Amino acid sequence: MQYTPSSNRYKEIPYKRCGNSGLLLPAISLGLWQNFGSVDNFENGRSIIRRAFDRGITHFDLANNYGPVPGSAEENFGTILKKDFPGFLRDELIISSKAGYTMWDGPYGDWGSRKYLLSSLDQSLKRMQLDYVDIFYSHRPDPNTPLEETMMALHTAVKSGRALYAGISNYKAPEARKAIGILRELGTPCVIHQPKYSMFERWVEDGLLDVLEEMGVGCIPFSPLAQGMLTDKYLKGIPENSRASKNDGSLRATDITPERLEQIKALNEIAKQRNQSLAQMAITWLMKDKRVTTVLIGASSVQQLDNNLDSLHQIDYTQEELQKIETILGN
Numbered sequence: 006m007q008y009t010p011s012s013n014r015y016k017e018i019p020y021k022r023c024g025n026s027g028l029l030l031p032a033i034s035l036g037l038w039q040n041f042g043s044v045d046n047f048e049n050g051r052s053i054i055r056r057a058f059d060r061g062i063t064h065f066d067l068a069n070n071y072g073p074v075p076g077s078a079e080e081n082f083g084t085i086l087k088k089d090f091p092g093f094l095r096d097e098l099i100i101s102s103k104a105g106y107t108m109w110d111g112p113y114g115d116w117g118s119r120k121y122l123l124s125s126l127d128q129s130l131k132r133m134q135l136d137y138v139d140i141f142y143s144h145r146p147d148p149n150t151p152l153e154e155t156m157m158a159l160h161t162a163v164k165s166g167r168a169l170y171a172g173i174s175n176y177k178a179p180e181a182r183k184a185i186g187i188l189r190e191l192g193t194p195c196v197i198h199q200p201k202y203s204m205f206e207r208w209v210e211d212g213l214l215d216v217l218e219e220m221g222v223g224c225i226p227f228s229p230l231a232q233g234m235l236t237d238k239y240l241k242g243i244p245e246n247s248r249a250s251k252n253d254g255s256l257r258a259t260d261i262t263p264e265r266l267e268q269i270k271a272l273n274e275i276a277k278q279r280n281q282s283l284a285q286m287a288i289t290w291l292m293k294d295k296r297v298t299t300v301l302i303g304a305s306s307v308q309q310l311d312n313n314l315d316s317l318h319q320i321d322y323t324q325e326e327l328q329k330i331e332t333i334l335g336n
Protein backbone atom coordinates (compact mmCIF):
# COMPACT_ATOMS: atom_id res chain seq x y z
CA MET A 6 0.00 0.00 0.00
CA GLN A 7 1.22 3.50 -0.82
CA TYR A 8 2.86 5.11 2.23
CA THR A 9 2.06 8.67 3.21
CA PRO A 10 4.12 9.87 6.19
CA SER A 11 2.14 11.15 9.17
CA SER A 12 1.66 14.90 9.14
CA ASN A 13 2.27 14.88 12.92
CA ARG A 14 5.72 13.38 12.60
CA TYR A 15 7.67 16.36 13.92
CA LYS A 16 5.52 16.94 16.99
CA GLU A 17 6.62 14.05 19.17
CA ILE A 18 10.39 13.70 19.45
CA PRO A 19 12.80 16.40 20.54
CA TYR A 20 15.71 17.02 18.15
CA LYS A 21 19.06 17.62 19.75
CA ARG A 22 22.16 19.30 18.42
CA CYS A 23 24.93 16.86 17.60
CA GLY A 24 27.94 18.26 19.43
CA ASN A 25 28.78 21.74 18.15
CA SER A 26 27.61 20.96 14.64
CA GLY A 27 24.62 22.24 12.73
CA LEU A 28 23.11 18.75 12.66
CA LEU A 29 20.03 18.02 14.76
CA LEU A 30 19.21 14.39 15.55
CA PRO A 31 16.07 12.87 17.07
CA ALA A 32 16.42 11.86 20.75
CA ILE A 33 15.97 8.25 19.59
CA SER A 34 17.45 6.81 16.38
CA LEU A 35 16.88 3.42 14.75
CA GLY A 36 19.63 0.96 13.83
CA LEU A 37 19.38 -1.75 11.18
CA TRP A 38 22.09 -4.09 12.42
CA GLN A 39 19.62 -6.92 12.98
CA ASN A 40 16.04 -7.64 11.80
CA PHE A 41 16.45 -5.98 8.38
CA GLY A 42 18.59 -8.51 6.52
CA SER A 43 17.82 -10.94 3.72
CA VAL A 44 17.02 -13.64 6.32
CA ASP A 45 14.37 -11.42 7.92
CA ASN A 46 10.79 -10.62 6.96
CA PHE A 47 11.03 -7.66 4.57
CA GLU A 48 7.54 -6.31 5.25
CA ASN A 49 8.13 -6.37 9.01
CA GLY A 50 11.27 -4.27 8.59
CA ARG A 51 9.47 -1.95 6.22
CA SER A 52 6.65 -1.41 8.76
CA ILE A 53 9.19 -0.61 11.48
CA ILE A 54 10.88 2.01 9.30
CA ARG A 55 7.60 3.61 8.26
CA ARG A 56 6.41 3.72 11.85
CA ALA A 57 9.71 5.16 13.02
CA PHE A 58 9.48 7.99 10.50
CA ASP A 59 5.81 8.60 11.35
CA ARG A 60 6.87 9.09 14.96
CA GLY A 61 9.68 11.50 14.19
CA ILE A 62 12.72 9.25 13.82
CA THR A 63 14.70 10.84 11.04
CA HIS A 64 17.97 9.02 11.66
CA PHE A 65 18.58 5.48 10.39
CA ASP A 66 21.90 3.84 11.14
CA LEU A 67 23.46 1.22 8.86
CA ALA A 68 26.84 -0.31 8.10
CA ASN A 69 28.26 -2.19 5.14
CA ASN A 70 28.11 -5.53 6.98
CA TYR A 71 24.58 -5.36 8.45
CA GLY A 72 22.36 -8.29 7.50
CA PRO A 73 22.71 -11.17 7.55
CA VAL A 74 23.89 -11.66 4.85
CA PRO A 75 26.36 -8.76 5.02
CA GLY A 76 25.14 -5.93 2.79
CA SER A 77 21.53 -7.06 2.74
CA ALA A 78 20.28 -4.53 5.31
CA GLU A 79 21.57 -1.75 3.05
CA GLU A 80 19.97 -3.41 0.03
CA ASN A 81 16.62 -3.77 1.78
CA PHE A 82 16.81 -0.23 3.10
CA GLY A 83 17.50 1.03 -0.44
CA THR A 84 14.42 -0.83 -1.68
CA ILE A 85 12.29 0.67 1.12
CA LEU A 86 13.61 4.15 0.33
CA LYS A 87 12.68 3.71 -3.33
CA LYS A 88 9.20 2.43 -2.52
CA ASP A 89 8.25 4.65 0.42
CA PHE A 90 10.51 7.72 0.55
CA PRO A 91 10.61 9.10 -3.00
CA GLY A 92 11.78 12.54 -4.06
CA PHE A 93 12.47 15.20 -1.49
CA LEU A 94 11.72 12.89 1.46
CA ARG A 95 15.42 11.99 1.19
CA ASP A 96 16.09 15.49 2.53
CA GLU A 97 14.19 14.63 5.72
CA LEU A 98 16.43 11.65 6.47
CA ILE A 99 19.81 11.24 8.10
CA ILE A 100 21.27 7.97 6.83
CA SER A 101 24.57 6.67 8.10
CA SER A 102 26.86 3.87 7.06
CA LYS A 103 30.21 2.55 8.23
CA ALA A 104 33.18 0.47 7.22
CA GLY A 105 35.70 -1.17 9.52
CA TYR A 106 34.69 -4.79 10.10
CA THR A 107 35.18 -7.71 7.71
CA MET A 108 33.17 -7.20 4.54
CA TRP A 109 34.85 -9.02 1.66
CA ASP A 110 37.68 -11.48 1.12
CA GLY A 111 41.27 -10.43 0.64
CA PRO A 112 43.42 -7.69 2.11
CA TYR A 113 41.14 -4.76 1.13
CA GLY A 114 37.83 -5.73 2.73
CA ASP A 115 38.49 -5.05 6.42
CA TRP A 116 39.83 -2.59 8.99
CA GLY A 117 40.82 1.02 8.25
CA SER A 118 42.80 1.55 5.04
CA ARG A 119 41.85 4.28 2.61
CA LYS A 120 41.41 1.57 -0.03
CA TYR A 121 38.82 -0.29 2.07
CA LEU A 122 36.88 2.67 3.42
CA LEU A 123 36.34 4.44 0.12
CA SER A 124 35.56 1.37 -1.97
CA SER A 125 33.21 0.15 0.76
CA LEU A 126 31.42 3.49 0.80
CA ASP A 127 30.93 3.24 -2.97
CA GLN A 128 29.46 -0.23 -2.51
CA SER A 129 27.13 1.00 0.28
CA LEU A 130 25.86 3.82 -1.92
CA LYS A 131 25.12 1.34 -4.72
CA ARG A 132 23.29 -1.03 -2.38
CA MET A 133 21.17 1.78 -0.94
CA GLN A 134 20.74 3.40 -4.37
CA LEU A 135 21.87 6.72 -2.89
CA ASP A 136 24.08 9.55 -4.13
CA TYR A 137 25.38 10.25 -0.64
CA VAL A 138 25.10 9.18 3.00
CA ASP A 139 24.67 11.78 5.70
CA ILE A 140 27.25 10.31 8.06
CA PHE A 141 30.10 7.98 7.17
CA TYR A 142 31.96 6.30 10.02
CA SER A 143 35.20 4.53 10.62
CA HIS A 144 33.53 1.54 12.35
CA ARG A 145 36.54 0.72 14.53
CA PRO A 146 40.12 1.87 14.98
CA ASP A 147 42.73 -0.08 13.06
CA PRO A 148 45.93 -0.63 15.07
CA ASN A 149 47.92 -1.34 11.89
CA THR A 150 46.89 1.60 9.72
CA PRO A 151 48.07 5.13 10.51
CA LEU A 152 45.17 7.03 12.05
CA GLU A 153 45.95 9.84 9.60
CA GLU A 154 45.18 7.51 6.68
CA THR A 155 41.83 6.41 8.09
CA MET A 156 40.81 9.98 8.89
CA MET A 157 42.01 11.16 5.47
CA ALA A 158 39.66 8.58 3.93
CA LEU A 159 36.73 10.07 5.91
CA HIS A 160 37.84 13.53 4.82
CA THR A 161 37.87 12.40 1.17
CA ALA A 162 34.42 10.85 1.58
CA VAL A 163 33.09 14.22 2.70
CA LYS A 164 35.10 16.31 0.26
CA SER A 165 33.94 14.20 -2.67
CA GLY A 166 30.28 14.57 -1.69
CA ARG A 167 29.74 10.86 -0.91
CA ALA A 168 29.11 11.82 2.74
CA LEU A 169 27.98 15.02 4.43
CA TYR A 170 29.57 14.37 7.82
CA ALA A 171 32.28 12.15 9.32
CA GLY A 172 32.00 9.96 12.42
CA ILE A 173 33.98 7.42 14.42
CA SER A 174 32.82 4.35 16.31
CA ASN A 175 34.37 2.18 19.02
CA TYR A 176 37.35 4.54 19.51
CA LYS A 177 38.58 4.76 23.11
CA ALA A 178 39.11 8.21 24.67
CA PRO A 179 42.78 8.86 23.71
CA GLU A 180 42.43 7.59 20.13
CA ALA A 181 39.13 9.45 19.76
CA ARG A 182 40.84 12.67 20.82
CA LYS A 183 43.58 12.10 18.26
CA ALA A 184 41.17 11.18 15.46
CA ILE A 185 38.93 14.18 16.11
CA GLY A 186 42.01 16.43 16.13
CA ILE A 187 43.26 15.07 12.78
CA LEU A 188 39.85 15.53 11.16
CA ARG A 189 39.65 19.05 12.48
CA GLU A 190 43.04 19.88 10.96
CA LEU A 191 41.91 18.45 7.64
CA GLY A 192 38.89 20.75 7.71
CA THR A 193 36.31 17.97 8.08
CA PRO A 194 34.97 18.08 11.62
CA CYS A 195 34.05 14.80 13.30
CA VAL A 196 30.42 15.34 14.29
CA ILE A 197 29.65 12.12 16.14
CA HIS A 198 31.05 9.16 18.04
CA GLN A 199 29.16 5.85 18.26
CA PRO A 200 30.17 3.81 21.33
CA LYS A 201 28.50 0.89 23.10
CA TYR A 202 26.83 2.32 26.19
CA SER A 203 24.13 1.05 28.49
CA MET A 204 23.52 0.39 32.19
CA PHE A 205 25.54 -2.80 31.65
CA GLU A 206 28.38 -1.22 29.64
CA ARG A 207 29.86 1.89 31.21
CA TRP A 208 33.38 2.34 29.74
CA VAL A 209 32.46 5.62 28.03
CA GLU A 210 32.13 7.24 31.45
CA ASP A 211 35.88 6.80 32.02
CA GLY A 212 36.98 9.69 29.83
CA LEU A 213 35.31 9.34 26.44
CA LEU A 214 32.25 11.46 27.24
CA ASP A 215 34.54 14.17 28.63
CA VAL A 216 36.62 14.18 25.44
CA LEU A 217 33.49 14.43 23.28
CA GLU A 218 32.10 17.29 25.33
CA GLU A 219 35.41 19.15 25.30
CA MET A 220 35.82 18.72 21.53
CA GLY A 221 32.20 19.46 20.65
CA VAL A 222 31.38 16.02 19.26
CA GLY A 223 27.98 14.32 19.63
CA CYS A 224 27.47 10.87 21.13
CA ILE A 225 25.12 8.14 19.85
CA PRO A 226 25.23 5.13 22.21
CA PHE A 227 24.53 1.77 20.56
CA SER A 228 22.94 -1.32 22.13
CA PRO A 229 21.25 0.79 24.85
CA LEU A 230 19.12 -2.21 25.81
CA ALA A 231 22.17 -4.48 25.97
CA GLN A 232 20.68 -6.25 22.94
CA GLY A 233 17.42 -6.96 24.76
CA MET A 234 18.77 -7.90 28.19
CA LEU A 235 17.60 -4.55 29.56
CA THR A 236 13.97 -5.34 28.77
CA ASP A 237 11.45 -7.67 30.37
CA LYS A 238 11.80 -10.28 27.62
CA TYR A 239 14.26 -12.62 29.38
CA LEU A 240 12.62 -12.54 32.81
CA LYS A 241 11.01 -15.92 32.29
CA GLY A 242 13.54 -17.70 30.09
CA ILE A 243 14.64 -17.34 26.47
CA PRO A 244 11.66 -16.70 24.17
CA GLU A 245 11.58 -18.26 20.71
CA ASN A 246 12.90 -15.92 17.99
CA SER A 247 14.53 -13.62 20.53
CA ARG A 248 18.09 -12.53 19.81
CA ALA A 249 19.48 -14.79 22.53
CA SER A 250 17.72 -17.78 20.93
CA LYS A 251 19.50 -17.28 17.61
CA ASN A 252 22.85 -18.75 16.71
CA ASP A 253 24.57 -15.68 15.29
CA GLY A 254 26.61 -15.19 18.44
CA SER A 255 25.87 -11.51 19.07
CA LEU A 256 23.90 -12.31 22.23
CA ARG A 257 24.15 -15.81 23.66
CA ALA A 258 21.76 -17.45 26.07
CA THR A 259 24.79 -17.93 28.33
CA ASP A 260 25.23 -14.14 28.54
CA ILE A 261 22.09 -14.08 30.67
CA THR A 262 23.76 -15.46 33.77
CA PRO A 263 21.88 -15.93 37.06
CA GLU A 264 23.62 -12.77 38.39
CA ARG A 265 22.52 -10.78 35.33
CA LEU A 266 18.99 -12.05 35.71
CA GLU A 267 18.91 -10.91 39.33
CA GLN A 268 19.96 -7.42 38.23
CA ILE A 269 17.41 -7.39 35.43
CA LYS A 270 14.63 -8.40 37.85
CA ALA A 271 15.60 -5.71 40.36
CA LEU A 272 15.83 -3.04 37.63
CA ASN A 273 12.47 -4.16 36.30
CA GLU A 274 10.94 -3.46 39.74
CA ILE A 275 12.28 0.11 39.70
CA ALA A 276 10.95 0.60 36.19
CA LYS A 277 7.52 -0.57 37.38
CA GLN A 278 7.60 1.98 40.19
CA ARG A 279 8.31 4.64 37.56
CA ASN A 280 5.37 3.36 35.49
CA GLN A 281 7.77 2.43 32.72
CA SER A 282 8.87 -0.72 30.99
CA LEU A 283 12.46 -1.71 31.70
CA ALA A 284 13.31 -0.90 28.06
CA GLN A 285 11.94 2.62 28.56
CA MET A 286 13.95 3.08 31.73
CA ALA A 287 17.14 1.85 30.06
CA ILE A 288 16.69 4.39 27.26
CA THR A 289 15.85 7.40 29.43
CA TRP A 290 18.65 6.53 31.84
CA LEU A 291 21.07 7.24 28.97
CA MET A 292 19.29 10.45 27.98
CA LYS A 293 19.80 12.01 31.40
CA ASP A 294 23.41 12.73 30.41
CA LYS A 295 23.26 15.85 28.26
CA ARG A 296 26.33 14.72 26.33
CA VAL A 297 24.25 11.93 24.80
CA THR A 298 22.76 13.29 21.58
CA THR A 299 20.55 10.40 20.53
CA VAL A 300 20.01 6.84 21.74
CA LEU A 301 20.45 4.24 18.98
CA ILE A 302 17.94 1.45 19.52
CA GLY A 303 17.16 -1.73 17.63
CA ALA A 304 13.69 -3.24 17.34
CA SER A 305 12.29 -6.45 15.90
CA SER A 306 8.66 -5.28 15.82
CA VAL A 307 6.56 -2.14 15.57
CA GLN A 308 5.32 -2.85 19.11
CA GLN A 309 8.87 -2.73 20.49
CA LEU A 310 9.56 0.47 18.60
CA ASP A 311 6.40 2.07 19.97
CA ASN A 312 7.22 0.97 23.48
CA ASN A 313 10.69 2.46 23.18
CA LEU A 314 9.45 5.75 21.77
CA ASP A 315 6.90 6.06 24.56
CA SER A 316 9.85 6.31 26.94
CA LEU A 317 9.93 10.01 26.10
CA HIS A 318 6.85 10.55 28.30
CA GLN A 319 8.87 9.98 31.47
CA ILE A 320 12.47 11.10 31.27
CA ASP A 321 13.16 12.59 34.71
CA TYR A 322 14.86 10.73 37.55
CA THR A 323 15.01 11.37 41.27
CA GLN A 324 18.38 11.07 43.02
CA GLU A 325 16.93 8.16 44.96
CA GLU A 326 16.03 6.26 41.79
CA LEU A 327 19.48 6.84 40.34
CA GLN A 328 21.11 5.66 43.54
CA LYS A 329 18.98 2.51 43.66
CA ILE A 330 19.96 1.73 40.06
CA GLU A 331 23.67 2.18 40.87
CA THR A 332 23.32 -0.13 43.86
CA ILE A 333 21.72 -2.84 41.71
CA LEU A 334 24.50 -2.44 39.16
CA GLY A 335 27.04 -2.90 41.94
CA ASN A 336 28.45 0.64 41.90
Ligand SMILES: NC(=O)c1ccc[n+]([C@@H]2O[C@H](COP(=O)([O-])OP(=O)(O)OC[C@H]3O[C@@H](n4cnc5c(N)ncnc54)[C@H](OP(=O)(O)O)[C@@H]3O)[C@@H](O)[C@H]2O)c1
Nearest residue numbers: 036037038227228229230231232233236247248284303305
Ligand atom coordinates in the same frame (compact mmCIF):
# COMPACT_ATOMS: atom_id res chain seq x y z
N1 LIG B 1 29.03 0.75 15.95
C1 LIG B 1 28.96 -0.52 16.30
O1 LIG B 1 29.98 -1.20 16.42
C2 LIG B 1 27.61 -1.10 16.56
C3 LIG B 1 27.50 -2.39 17.14
C4 LIG B 1 26.21 -2.86 17.40
C5 LIG B 1 25.10 -2.09 17.09
N2 LIG B 1 25.25 -0.87 16.49
C6 LIG B 1 24.09 -0.04 16.12
O2 LIG B 1 23.20 0.08 17.21
C7 LIG B 1 21.90 -0.34 16.82
C8 LIG B 1 21.18 -0.89 18.01
O3 LIG B 1 21.86 -2.03 18.53
P1 LIG B 1 21.05 -3.19 19.19
O4 LIG B 1 20.09 -3.75 18.20
O5 LIG B 1 22.01 -4.10 19.84
O6 LIG B 1 20.22 -2.33 20.28
P2 LIG B 1 19.36 -2.66 21.54
O7 LIG B 1 18.32 -1.61 21.51
O8 LIG B 1 20.24 -2.80 22.74
O9 LIG B 1 18.70 -4.09 21.27
C9 LIG B 1 17.65 -4.25 20.36
C10 LIG B 1 16.93 -5.56 20.65
O10 LIG B 1 16.31 -5.50 21.94
C11 LIG B 1 15.02 -6.08 21.88
N3 LIG B 1 14.03 -5.02 22.17
C12 LIG B 1 14.00 -3.76 21.69
N4 LIG B 1 12.99 -3.06 22.22
C13 LIG B 1 12.35 -3.90 23.06
C14 LIG B 1 11.23 -3.75 23.90
N5 LIG B 1 10.58 -2.59 24.01
N6 LIG B 1 10.83 -4.82 24.64
C15 LIG B 1 11.48 -6.01 24.55
N7 LIG B 1 12.57 -6.21 23.76
C16 LIG B 1 13.00 -5.16 23.04
C17 LIG B 1 14.86 -6.68 20.49
O11 LIG B 1 15.37 -7.99 20.57
P3 LIG B 1 14.69 -9.24 19.85
O12 LIG B 1 15.27 -9.22 18.49
O13 LIG B 1 15.15 -10.38 20.70
O14 LIG B 1 13.21 -9.04 19.86
C18 LIG B 1 15.78 -5.80 19.68
O15 LIG B 1 16.22 -6.44 18.50
C19 LIG B 1 22.19 -1.34 15.71
O16 LIG B 1 21.07 -1.56 14.87
C20 LIG B 1 23.29 -0.64 14.98
O17 LIG B 1 22.77 0.39 14.17
C21 LIG B 1 26.49 -0.37 16.24
